Amino acid sequence: MTIRTRFAPSPTGFMHVGNLRTALYEYLIAKHEDGTFVLRIEDTDRERFVEGATDVIYNTLKLAKLIHDEGPDIGGDFGPYVQSERLGLYKPYAEQLISEGKAYRCFCSKERLESLRNDSEEGLSGYDRHCRDLSEDEIKANLDAGIPYVIRQKMPLDGVSEYDDLVYGHISFPNKDLDDQILIKADGFPTYNFANVIDDHTMNITHVVRGSEYLSSTPKYNLLYEAFGWETPVYIHLPLIMGKSVDEEGKEVISKLSKRHGSTGFMDLVEEGFLPEAIINYIALLGWAPKDNQEIFTMDELIKAFDISGISKSPAVFDYDKLEWVNAEHIKAMSPDEFISNAKPYFDAAGIKEDSYDLLLEILQPRITRFTQIKEKLDFINSYGDFDLDLFEHKKSKSSKETSAAVLTDMLPLLEGCDWTREGLTDVMKDYAESHELKNSVVMWPVRIAAAGVAVTPGGAAEVMMLIGKEESLKRITRSLDRLKA
């Protein structure tokens, strides 16, 4: 039997990393066994419909390289793959249950249900099964009167529902706590719970993978499978992804990851400069650990290594620091071409010419954790002002304003006359240091500071000057020297 998993998002226009991780695990579980990964759009809630939201889903999956084998855009043998296009399918199943005495029409108004909730202790008890045993006459009268109704499933009043989850093990649940769940809403649309079961069954889904928030509603699903005489799928519930934030009193709180914890939308993270493959890599590790200690994975490696037994049960806190590290590792693992093509937009924005690419590749690749940082790293190339002369003071480099002035005075003509290459520049500085019995740093420090005008630069004096160019470098050094002497 080949494994079939499905990702069934609602088109809300926003892909939360928690949802994405669920999709990832569904994909990995299927692909590890050479199975099929299905995309199904769950849009039964007309009020929540967002224009263009399905595109966000397609784009996200494409960027994340979670390629589905069946779905609305590519078809398959079990279509349609959009619930709103399957509407006719659900009601007959509900009516079948009514005729078998396993479900019933409920004519209660929303207002009545509302007051039911308000009257109960904490507003927490459910439906009172008021319509569960209406007589045929009462039902007919209500129907004739055109009173809108929902279809509810009759839940067992006692006993225990049990099932086995591949992550959480054996779960048991007292039936008396189960509400007579609504299958079909008054508007004729199926509820998520109902459509989900019908679709999973009719699409031959073998493994249902979802967040652990469904752990306690799974007995309801099973009762539905049971009512139809269908085989239940294998359940794999995933630990939730949590976020850390600070409350009004300045206390640190941990709760289900949401926007208040920072960027949690996949697209938001991408915009901040996180690579899709790094995000995927990181979230794979949130709630799952490989057999060995590998941390950095490509998608193919994840498919190979993924194992359900490595999924943990306890919720995991999303850690931006580690994501940043994973991102940096992916950047460092890039081939020169990959790096350049990712960096090109930023190079263009900084007016960098192609002949600097090799040098920038070398100095930037180990230094950035996100490509979006390139702009500020290269700021010194295009902006230069009268910086604080105290920058020439650096104890560890044995550099001071006095030594700087002396060194720059000597270096200026030497630099002007030397071979303007990285090696040529380095050599002329080192030779000078050697012949004057100075530490390299006494020479390099002031040159770099004078040329860049900032304390921190990617690369050293020679690299800085190569990036700025001969003319501009000499101009800047002259200017700094004048200011030092003034």
Add this chain to the structure above:
RNA sequence: GGCCCCAUGGUCAAGCGGUUAAGACGGCGCCCUCUCACGGCGCAAUCAGGGGUUCGAGUCCCCUUGGGGUCACCA
């Protein structure tokens, strides 16, 4: 509140009856070094508490505590 689930450093976590309790991120220190990174080396830091079971418990059982989830004509 009822019900369900969870519990190893600050974070992700390995461990599945006998270990000096891995590893990674972050932090700190040292080395490398013209700055910042990269790289290398090292340090600090964890079994929530209490009962059992056992020759032996982070590992099994129970209770307590803590955390999370869920109780919609949302998904």
